[in-house]
Amino acid sequence: MVQGRIIKGIGGFYYVDTKQGLYECKARGIFRKKKITPLVGDMVDISIVDDKNKKGVIEDIHDRDSELIRPPISNVTKAIIVFAVKNPKPNLSLLDRFIVLAEKEGLNVVICISKVDLDDDNYLEEIKSIYGSSYNIIPVSNKLNIGIDEIKEELKNNISVFAGPSGVGKSSLLNSIDSNLKLEVGQISEKVKRGKHTTRHAQLIRLEEGGLVADTPGFSSLSLDEIEAIDLKEYFIEFRELSSECKFYKNCLHENEPDCQVKKALEEGTISRYRYDSYIQLLHEIRDRKRRY
Numbered sequence: 001m002v003q004g005r006i007i008k009g010i011g012g013f014y015y016v017d018t019k020q021g022l023y024e025c026k027a028r029g030i031f032r033k034k035k036i037t038p039l040v041g042d043m044v045d046i047s048i049v050d051d052k053n054k055k056g057v058i059e060d061i062h063d064r065d066s067e068l069i070r071p072p073i074s075n076v077t078k079a080i081i082v083f084a085v086k087n088p089k090p091n092l093s094l095l096d097r098f099i100v101l102a103e104k105e106g107l108n109v110v111i112c113i114s115k116v117d118l119d120d121d122n123y124l125e126e127i128k129s130i131y132g133s134s135y136n137i138i139p140v141s142n143k144l145n146i147g148i149d150e151i152k153e154e155l156k157n158n159i160s161v162f163a164g165p166s167g168v169g170k171s172s173l174l175n176s177i178d179s180n181l182k183l184e185v186g187q188i189s190e191k192v193k194r195g196k197h198t199t200r201h202a203q204l205i206r207l208e209e210g211g212l213v214a215d216t217p218g219f220s221s222l223s224l225d226e227i228e229a230i231d232l233k234e235y236f237i238e239f240r241e242l243s244s245e246c247k248f249y250k251n252c253l254h255e256n257e258p259d260c261q262v263k264k265a266l267e268e269g270t271i272s273r274y275r276y277d278s279y280i281q282l283l284h285e286i287r288d289r290k291r292r293y
């Protein structure tokens with residue numbers, strides 16, 4: 001038996017990356033009976049059927065640590081959330097949404113600020129002042145070749161997905177990271193017309209420097225439907241430690257409760273006003289959704 005990781009799946013075949021190379025595998029019928037579908041990202045045990053032609057059979061699927069829906073990949077450990085300083089104009093409320101969804105999945109979050117070659121308004125500094133105490137912020141320019149090594153460093157020893165709005169330079173960045181990756185870069189409108197991300201299957205790409213990266217961006221749906229109002233605060237990591245000191249502990253929504261440490265930190269300026277307001281806005285959105293049903 002050989003251990004490996006599924007990095008691609010097409011038409012009932014799974015491509016399993018092992019120390020001995022890549023094997024094209026079918027899954028044992030037992031999985032279908034148990035209604036278990038092997039997922040890209042799964043660690044598996046395979047038996048080799050034909051070593052010369054690199055063919056095998058998946059015998060066992062190891063337990064998953066996590067399971068993303070978009071892209072459909074298991075065991076992802078890191079989200080690189082990409083936002084540009086310009087073109088498209090950054091929308092921080094959208095950034096917070098991406099962060100919340102990634103935190104909900106338990107992913108390690110890194111914020112990548114792209115197109116810094118266009119940063120006339122010193123937008124990078126503003127982002128750093130809001131997010132810098134909670135997250136690693138990596139300024140990047142594909143044009144000027146800035147920050148690529150730092151991103152590679154973050155990808156090592158991880159299974160990562162890139163996420164972020166259309167046009168921020170995710171594909172360009174992946175191409176700069178690994179010359180084997182030849183992703184399409186182009187005008188936003190043209191790509192949307194061709195429905196770029198709807199037809200392709202997600203796959204993982206092994207990087208020269210180490211690490212696996214999804215070739216399809218994450219979280220194309222930014223709905224908060226799966227999140228309960230009481231849990232939202234857990235996904236604002238700068239609030240997390242403070243919660244235990246609030247009078248109502250884990251039940252404090254940090255809204256109007258007395259003796260709330262988050263509100264205290266807000267007044268003292270150790271929590272960003274921007275992030276707090278953004279939290280309250282998302283909280284209202286979740287509550288309004290509940291009322292509709």
Ligand SMILES: Nc1nc2c(ncn2[C@@H]2O[C@H](COP(=O)(O)OP(=O)(O)OP(=O)(O)O)[C@@H](O)[C@H]2O)c(=O)[nH]1
Nearest residue numbers: 115141142143165166167168169170171172185186
């Ligand atoms: N000025 C500047 N432009 C860049 C940079 N990186 C990418 N671009 C441009 O930004 C546009 C969008 O780049 P893509 O890499 O396709 O962006 P994307 O995030 O993959 O977009 P989607 O596939 O729609 O999600 C292209 O016209 C790129 O040439 C950069 O570092 N600086």
Ligand SMILES: [Zn+2]
Nearest residue numbers: 246252254260
């Ligand atoms: Zn509180």
